[in-house]
Amino acid sequence: RRALAGAGADFQALLQAIAQGDAKGALAELPDRQRALLGNLQVAWEQDTLQLEDLLHRRVHDLFARMWLHLGTALLLLGCILSIVTLVARQIAKPLQQLAHVADAVRHTGDHSLRAHWSSRDEIGRLVTAFNSMLEQLDRERLLQQELAASARAAEAQRELVEAFPIPMVVTSVPEHEVLHTNGPAMPWLNGTECDPWRSGMDPAVRARFFQRLADQGVVDEFEVRWKGSAEPQWAVLSARRLRFQGRDAMLTAFTPINVLKMMEQRLELWAKVFEASSEGIIIMSADHRILSVNRAFCRSTHHDFYELLGQDLAFLLEDAGDPPLGAVIAHTLQDKESWQGEVRLRRRSGDTYPAWLMVSAVREGGKGGAVTNHIGIALDITDRKRNEERIQFLAHHDMLTELPNRSLCVQRLQDALAQAGATGEQVGVLFIDLDRFKSINDTLGHHIGDGLLRSVAARLTQATRHCDTVSRLGGDEFVVIMRDVEGPAEVLQAVERRLIPLIRQSHAVEGHELNVSCSVGIAVFPGDGGDLDELMRRADAAMYEAKTAGRDMARLYSLETDQRVQARQALEQQLRHALERGELVLHYQPRLDARTGRITGLEALVRWMHPVLGQVLPGEFIPIAEESGLIRSLGAWVLERACSQWRQWQAAP
Numbered sequence: 001r002r003a004l005a006g007a008g009a010d011f012q013a014l015l016q017a018i019a020q021g022d023a024k025g026a027l028a029e030l031p032d033r034q035r036a037l038l039g040n041l042q043v044a045w046e047q048d049t050l051q052l053e054d055l056l057h058r059r060v061h062d063l064f065a066r067m068w069l070h071l072g073t074a075l076l077l078l079g080c081i082l083s084i085v086t087l088v089a090r091q092i093a094k095p096l097q098q099l100a101h102v103a104d105a106v107r108h109t110g111d112h113s114l115r116a117h118w119s120s121r122d123e124i125g126r127l128v129t130a131f132n133s134m135l136e137q138l139d140r141e142r143l144l145q146q147e148l149a150a151s152a153r154a155a156e157a158q159r160e161l162v163e164a165f166p167i168p169m170v171v172t173s174v175p176e177h178e179v180l181h182t183n184g185p186a187m188p189w190l191n192g193t194e195c196d197p198w199r200s201g202m203d204p205a206v207r208a209r210f211f212q213r214l215a216d217q218g219v220v221d222e223f224e225v226r227w228k229g230s231a232e233p234q235w236a237v238l239s240a241r242r243l244r245f246q247g248r249d250a251m252l253t254a255f256t257p258i259n260v261l262k263m264m265e266q267r268l269e270l271w272a273k274v275f276e277a278s279s280e281g282i283i284i285m286s287a288d289h290r291i292l293s294v295n296r297a298f299c300r301s302t303h304h305d306f307y308e309l310l311g312q313d314l315a316f317l318l319e320d321a322g323d324p325p326l327g328a329v330i331a332h333t334l335q336d337k338e339s340w341q342g343e344v345r346l347r348r349r350s351g352d353t354y355p356a357w358l359m360v361s362a363v364r365e366g367g368k369g370g371a372v373t374n375h376i377g378i379a380l381d382i383t384d385r386k387r388n389e390e391r392i393q394f395l396a397h398h399d400m401l402t403e404l405p406n407r408s409l410c411v412q413r414l415q416d417a418l419a420q421a422g423a424t425g426e427q428v429g430v431l432f433i434d435l436d437r438f439k440s441i442n443d444t445l446g447h448h449i450g451d452g453l454l455r456s457v458a459a460r461l462t463q464a465t466r467h468c469d470t471v472s473r474l475g476g477d478e479f480v481v482i483m484r485d486v487e488g489p490a491e492v493l494q495a496v497e498r499r500l501i502p503l504i505r506q507s508h509a510v511e512g513h514e515l516n517v518s519c520s521v522g523i524a525v526f527p528g529d530g531g532d533l534d535e536l537m538r539r540a541d542a543a544m545y546e547a548k549t550a551g552r553d554m555a556r557l558y559s560l561e562t563d564q565r566v567q568a569r570q571a572l573e574q575q576l577r578h579a580l581e582r583g584e585l586v587l588h589y590q591p592r593l594d595a596r597t598g599r600i601t602g603l604e605a606l607v608r609w610m611h612p613v614l615g616q617v618l619p620g621e622f623i624p625i626a627e628e629s630g631l632i633r634s635l636g637a638w639v640l641e642r643a644c645s646q647w648r649q650w651q652a653a654p
Contacts (some may be wrong), residue, residue: 168255201229283377358526402458410472429483452510518553
């Protein structure tokens with residue numbers, strides 16, 4: 001634009017010069033100046049055109065921006081308006097929907113206790129309140145109808161119930177005592193009385209006491225009276241209850257006649273005096289041996305109170321370890337016989353027992369052959385007699401279970417035998433006998449079976465020995481036999497192997513069980529194997545353990561090697577106790593192969609004892625010692641732990 005203005009000024013100046021008359025030089029420059037002016041005008045026009053076009057584009061862009069801004073604002077306002085309209089519509093529709101839901105629920109369920117909820121007090125709130133009031137009114141009417149129907153049904157049920165009872169029952173009003181209803185069995189009791197039957201039926205004092213109890217407690221139970229309102233006076237037990245009968249306050253009274261009971265009462269009083277005055281314990285039991293009553297003498301003997309024994313089974317008083325139980329034996333016997341009697345031990349309240357002679361008799365309905373209704377037991381205390389017997393047995397030094405001489409008498413007789421042998425020069429054999437695996441029988445079948453087996457073994461030992469020999473029981477399953485005047489160890493061994501061991505080996509019948517047991521016998525002979533009692537017993541015991549070690553069910557004579565083996569065994573046992581701590585045990589693994597495929601299917605873990613002095617000790621030498629000494633458990637646990645650890649190492653190896 002500046003160039004155009006300069007060219008225009010130059011052209012104007014040239015024109016002014018021509019106009020002023022200086023046209024000689026100006027006319028010559030006029031074409032050039034004109035072309036310069038037109039050129040600058042062309043350039044200025046093009047630049048202005050570009051600038052105008054750019055300005056126009058900017059204006060159009062600004063107009064479009066304003067248009068989108070206004071359009072967005074309009075859409076936002078429209079969305080807000082629609083949201084407000086939707087919210088208002090929902091607020092209006094929500095209570096209406098709730099009303100419709102409650103109405104539909106009431107129509108389907110018939111539950112008029114349902115209510116609609118709306119907290120506003122506008123027109124909708126008033127509509128909800130009116131709807132709830134309508135439901136409440138309907139609910140009250142429904143409950144009223146149900147109560148009326150229930151009352152009608154209850155009144156009819158009361159009447160039918162009173163009529164259905166076979167017991168005489170009377171319903172009278174309170175307080176007028178008007179007879180409202182009487183069932184059939186009660187009519188003879190009223191004898192046509194329609195008002196206040198209590199005035200004619202009871203003495204005034206009894207009537208006052210009856211109604212006083214009813215007023216105080218609301219009920220009367222087991223009220224015994226002599227009723228005079230019937231044709232003939234009779235004894236009855238009255239039970240009364242207050243109730244509503246057909247909408248009126250009333251009293252229901254039941255009459256239970258007890259004329260027969262009153263007649264029996266005098267006899268029962270006499271029997272009770274005899275029962276309580278008896279010096280012998282008497283037990284009255286039901287058919288299933290449940291105690292119904294006991295007298296004072298029985299309570300004095302057992303120290304039990306009367307009420308502690310009621311309902312208890314007879315077996316509750318019996319100390320019984322038999323199989324079958326003594327209570328079951330008595331019950332089984334009384335099924336076929338009229339009575340059972342025998343010696344029992346009755347349990348006192350403190351837990352200790354006392355011996356008694358019990359006689360139980362069955363009481364049958366209708367005499368012999370009828371069903372058993374009761375059992376009568378009579379218990380005689382025989383404590384004094386048994387105490388004398390036990391004293392005699394104790395003084396005799398005999399074992400309570402097997403009736404064999406006990407340790408005390410055994411020692412005494414052995415001392416006598418050794419003293420006589422020292423004077424006469426005879427030989428005395430001492431047999432130390434131990435039953436093989438007796439503990440397993442005792443643990444599996446019970447101690448009572450084990451006791452029976454010991455008694456049977458004691459009888460067999462007595463049978464296997466001579467009359468002059470002594471068979472004694474030291475305790476548990478250990479027996480000692482003293483054989484006097486023997487020719488030598490060979491005779492004793494022959495007698496044991498040919499007679500004693502075979503007899504013990506035969507089956508023992510114990511309470512229905514056929515038991516087989518063997519024994520291990522150790523033999524020591526005086527004077528060759530020992531000069532005194534303790535030495536003979538110890539060496540016979542050592543020989544017995546050698547018999548057990550050799551395989552059981554055999555006899556062994558004592559020898560010098562016996563002591564050496566016993567000492568070696570004891571030493572090996574002590575060393576075995578420390579073998580686990582010292583790490584002397586190792587496991588060897590023997591593979592198990594499939595014969596068809598040749599593949600390893602498993603491994604056997606074999607324990608070995610690497611003794612630092614004896615070298616490798618095989619399991620056959622130390623496993624029996626471990627079993628007898630109780631070390632087998634810790635040894636087995638170590639083997640299992642070591643084998644599992646080795647298996648885990650093999651599994652973890654690449």
